[in-house]
Amino acid sequence: MTTSAGPAFDNETLRRGIEADTAAPLLSLYADDAELRIVDHTAQPSSPKVLRGRDEIAAMLDDVYSRDMTHKLESCVVQGDRAAFSESCRYPDGVRVFAESMLSLRDGRITEQTLIQAWDE
Template identity: 75%
Template sequence: MSTSASPAFDTDTLRRGIEGDTADTLLSLYADDAEIRIVDRDTQPSNPKVLHGRDEIGTMLQDVYGRDMTHRLEQCVVQGDHAAYVESCQYADGGRVLAESMVSLRDGRIAEQTLIQAWDE
């Protein structure tokens, strides 16, 4: 009797997606019904911004990747059906953003994500 393992989360694709020039590769890692909760200075824990589904997530990612900035995956840890990663970004004017994400995985794709971000002001 054989068992089939669920697909693994592709950290190489995560790196290419984060560090790439467009949102397409990163968006491919999300399940169709994925949800992101974003917590930052403007959307605090008691009232986070919540995006539902790949369409809303894609719109947000298109906005981010349309900006004059670079993105770098600093660290990523995967354990079972969860992953956590740190992303650093820098705008052309030198301003920096640091984001940390905890994700729940389903069939190798991101199903839920909590993203906490801070930026220079």
């Protein structure tokens, strides 16, 4: 009897997704039924923005990756079916964005993400 391991989710897989030039590599890490909760200065903790499913997440990621900015994975910890990471982004004019995320994983795909982000104003 042989068993096959599910897709792997690790630091390098996430780094390639985040630091890519398009949203597609990062979007491929999400399960079809994923949910993304976003907390920032416009979506307060008591009323976070919630995106449900890959289509809604894809629309947000396509918008973000269409902007002239760089994305860098700062750190990542993966343990079992959970992961956490820090990401920094920078626009050409020097404006910076910093984000922290907590993930739930299933079969190597993101099923839930809570994203807390802040940026220069």
